[in-house]
Amino acid sequence: MSASHVSGLVRGLCAQGVVRSSSGSSLLLVLALMLAACGGGPPGSSDSTPTVRVGSKKFTESVILGDMVTQLARSTGARAVHRRELGGTTVLWEALRRGELDVYPEYTGTLRQELLSGRKLPDDAALREALAEEGLRLSAPLGFNNTYALGMKESEAERLGIRRISDLLAHPELRFGFSNEFMDRADGWPALRERYRLPQRDVRGLDHDLAYRGLESGAIQLTDLYSTDAEIAAYGLRVLEDDLHHFPEYDAVLLYRADLEPRAPDALAALLRLEGRLSEAEMVKLNARARLERVPEARVAADFLASALGVTAEVRGESLSARVWRRTREHLFLVAVSLLSAMALAVPLGMLAARRPRLGQGVLGLAGIIQTVPSLALLVVMIPLLGIGSRPAIAALFLYSLLPIVRNTAAGLAGIPLEVRESAEALGLPSRARLWRIELPMAAPSILAGIQTAAVINVGTATLGALVGAGGYGQPILTGIRLDDVGLILEGAVPAAALALLASGLFEAVERAVVPKGLRLRAESESR
Amino acid sequence: MYELQGVSKRFGSTQALHPLTLRLPTGRTTVLLGPSGCGKSTLLRLLNGLLSPDTGRVLFDGQPLPRDTEALLPVRHRVGYALQGGGLFPHLTGEENVTLMARHLRWPAARTRERLGALVELTRFPVEALGRYPAQLSGGQRQRVALMRALMLDPAVLLLDEPLGALDPLVRHELQGDLRAIFARLRKTVVLVTHDLAEAGFLGDDIVLMRDGRVVQQGGLSELEAQPADPFVTRFIQAQRPMPGGGAAA
Numbered sequence: 001m002s003a004s005h006v007s008g009l010v011r012g013l014c015a016q017g018v019v020r021s022s023s024g025s026s027l028l029l030v031l032a033l034m035l036a037a038c039g040g041g042p043p044g045s046s047d048s049t050p051t052v053r054v055g056s057k058k059f060t061e062s063v064i065l066g067d068m069v070t071q072l073a074r075s076t077g078a079r080a081v082h083r084r085e086l087g088g089t090t091v092l093w094e095a096l097r098r099g100e101l102d103v104y105p106e107y108t109g110t111l112r113q114e115l116l117s118g119r120k121l122p123d124d125a126a127l128r129e130a131l132a133e134e135g136l137r138l139s140a141p142l143g144f145n146n147t148y149a150l151g152m153k154e155s156e157a158e159r160l161g162i163r164r165i166s167d168l169l170a171h172p173e174l175r176f177g178f179s180n181e182f183m184d185r186a187d188g189w190p191a192l193r194e195r196y197r198l199p200q201r202d203v204r205g206l207d208h209d210l211a212y213r214g215l216e217s218g219a220i221q222l223t224d225l226y227s228t229d230a231e232i233a234a235y236g237l238r239v240l241e242d243d244l245h246h247f248p249e250y251d252a253v254l255l256y257r258a259d260l261e262p263r264a265p266d267a268l269a270a271l272l273r274l275e276g277r278l279s280e281a282e283m284v285k286l287n288a289r290a291r292l293e294r295v296p297e298a299r300v301a302a303d304f305l306a307s308a309l310g311v312t313a314e315v316r317g318e319s320l321s322a323r324v325w326r327r328t329r330e331h332l333f334l335v336a337v338s339l340l341s342a343m344a345l346a347v348p349l350g351m352l353a354a355r356r357p358r359l360g361q362g363v364l365g366l367a368g369i370i371q372t373v374p375s376l377a378l379l380v381v382m383i384p385l386l387g388i389g390s391r392p393a394i395a396a397l398f399l400y401s402l403l404p405i406v407r408n409t410a411a412g413l414a415g416i417p418l419e420v421r422e423s424a425e426a427l428g429l430p431s432r433a434r435l436w437r438i439e440l441p442m443a444a445p446s447i448l449a450g451i452q453t454a455a456v457i458n459v460g461t462a463t464l465g466a467l468v469g470a471g472g473y474g475q476p477i478l479t480g481i482r483l484d485d486v487g488l489i490l491e492g493a494v495p496a497a498a499l500a501l502l503a504s505g506l507f508e509a510v511e512r513a514v515v516p517k518g519l520r521l522r523a524e525s526e527s528r
Numbered sequence: 529m530y531e532l533q534g535v536s537k538r539f540g541s542t543q544a545l546h547p548l549t550l551r552l553p554t555g556r557t558t559v560l561l562g563p564s565g566c567g568k569s570t571l572l573r574l575l576n577g578l579l580s581p582d583t584g585r586v587l588f589d590g591q592p593l594p595r596d597t598e599a600l601l602p603v604r605h606r607v608g609y610a611l612q613g614g615g616l617f618p619h620l621t622g623e624e625n626v627t628l629m630a631r632h633l634r635w636p637a638a639r640t641r642e643r644l645g646a647l648v649e650l651t652r653f654p655v656e657a658l659g660r661y662p663a664q665l666s667g668g669q670r671q672r673v674a675l676m677r678a679l680m681l682d683p684a685v686l687l688l689d690e691p692l693g694a695l696d697p698l699v700r701h702e703l704q705g706d707l708r709a710i711f712a713r714l715r716k717t718v719v720l721v722t723h724d725l726a727e728a729g730f731l732g733d734d735i736v737l738m739r740d741g742r743v744v745q746q747g748g749l750s751e752l753e754a755q756p757a758d759p760f761v762t763r764f765i766q767a768q769r770p771m772p773g774g775g776a777a778a
Binding site: 419420 | 576601607610616618621629687
């Protein structure tokens with residue numbers, strides 16, 4: 001299914017490429033790169049070894065479960081790919097429905113309350129039915145219920161005498177900090193406030209992983225937790241009793257595509273062995289090992305499989321240099337493809353904008369609007385169109401790169417003095433020759449500066465690509481934030497900064513090579 | 529060479545040129561003279577199609593100037609143009625500026641070299657400065673490069689818009705002498721725009737004095753002095769030629 005999507009995309013691009021053949025070799029280059037990008041998709045079905053594509057959300061428990069599923073599938077001889085730490089439930093849900101993932105760990109509450117909230121499903125049986133209509137299946141519960149809960153520092157809760165959520169009614173001045181997802185979802189804060197009639201006004205959204213630090217520093221006094229969070233014990237938190245039974249059951253399950261059964265029956269049977277094997281206490285222990293003892297999730301998963309199911313899995317460690325090199329390649333790929341395609345479109349657009357100022361206003365306005373869309377939102381909007389992986393990331397980066405290049409191209413061309421423009425025209429040079437011989441060389445410094453700006457922004461923004469499974473330097477940053485591991489954050493942030501500097505330096509070198517000497521002389525004499 | 533029939537031009541609410549009829553004879557130097565804003569530069573730009581007239585038509589060699597930009601190209605190859613400050617391409621050396629059109633038209637290298645040699649000699653341009661960029665040339669040298677560029681294709685007509693406007697007096701004086709010698713040697717049809725009466729008298733065979741978009745008088749300098757068509761002519765001449773001892777024409 002995904003293969004047909006990919007080829008459809010490529011065919012669409014090819015058709016456009018043929019129509020616009022006049023814009024020449026740069027477009028062809030971009031097309032070739034796109035093809036290469038798309039070629040790196042899932043292997044064809046002609047292979048006899050089945051492939052299982054596993055996804056996980058960007059929190060530790062999900063990553064551990066994803067690793068368990070991956071290792072179990074591998075133990076049957078199947079090929080298994082784990083797309084770790086994808087940014088948000090909808091990303092995984094869409095990817096699963098589009099057939100870019102085969103299985104990922106999910107919670108019944110999330111399915112009922114969030115993904116299928118419009119259907120008002122009364123119980124798990126109704127849920128199974130609704131999922132079957134989408135071509136999806138649900139495993140039996142894995143054994144633990146990871147529901148939402150509210151937590152405060154034990155000492156503070158004791159001081160204020162708060163044990164149950166209802167006790168919060170007496171303390172309207174409390175500062176709440178909730179994970180962004182909890183703030184927004186239907187069964188999260190809005191419903192909770194309604195149910196308990198909570199009076200608190202100082203409520204802010206923040207990253208779940210930052211909330212614990214907020215509690216520690218006193219910036220917030222109460223946050224949402226998951227009942228299997230490793231930090232509950234580590235930070236000395238009191239979990240408030242849900243006395244009105246507001247929060248639904250969040251039983252952990254595996255959500256998988258129905259076509260996995262005929263395609264990889266052995267692998268499916270193996271990973272369904274997890275059903276009923278994970279108690280809440282067990283999960284808290286596993287989470288604590290990964291989050292607090294910093295044991296890699298794959299190791300935690302492997303140790304559990306060995307002791308509980310007797311399955312031995314090989315955990316391959318990657319050296320630091322190999323990791324950085326792999327992410328550098330992923331990152332460079334995102335930046336290069338998006339930047340090259342943006343150049344191929346934005347430079348002609350800038351030329352058009354300079355020639356027809358009114359049209360140019362429109363083009364610049366549109367590019368400006370794109371620039372104001374938050375990158376995370378743009379990435380998520382891309383997913384239904386382009387799936388997960390490098391394609392949505394490249395598309396978003398491409399869009400972000402347009403504005404600086406269009407604007408600088410238009411400004412560079414518009415800044416050519418009238419007498420020079422008039423001289424070229426009076427010489428009897430046709431407009432095409434004027435463009436190539438006079439206008440573009442004179443606008444070159446400005447155009448290059450625009451591309452340089454786009455490249456630097458691009459290198460930084462590409463770190464968000466990790467949220468949609470595009471890899472790159474964003475991956476360790478994401479993991480580092482999740483695990484509160486500064487070392488890991490630096491493992492992504494330092495190379496990203498270095499790459500941005502390198503890109504900037506590279507363009508300065510290109511400028512020295514490309515910008516005509518006469519223009520640099522002029523710049524020098526003007527600056528004197 | 530040129531004949532303008534009822535030509536007028538308006539920019540927004542300003543009537544830059546009122547309908548005028550004018551003949552510019554072949555092989556002679558005509559100076560368009562007048563204060564700034566009188567429409568002389570507008571008139572010049574109508575001659576090579578940088579502007580097109582609102583009314584009337586411009587005949588070049590008996591043929592109306594085409595309005596289509598493609599069709600204008602061959603005309604422009606026969607009409608050299610240089611303006612104040614030179615309008616040189618800053619990213620090209622002096623030599624590249626001069627030979628740009630020859631390269632575009634794919635002249636053989638030998639022909640280009642030969643023509644360049646002749647022009648360097650004609651304009652007394654220092655050969656060693658050919659490889660310099662406009663930013664490295666003096667004002668006078670830039671003007672000579674602009675002149676060489678305008679003459680490269682050996683055009684029938686040379687249009688010059690205040691070619692000496694931005695130069696200091698000494699360089700200006702020297703170039704005036706050189707220009708006169710060049711005009712005399714080439715015997716081309718030259719149309720030169722200036723606001724300087726002395727320059728007009730020194731370089732022009734014929735003067736077209738303009739004011740507020742109209743031609744006030746056409747003729748030689750002595751004719752303008754002896755038989756002014758309008759009090760403005762006398763005023764313009766007096767303003768630019770302060771008599772020693774304060775003597776004034778009665």
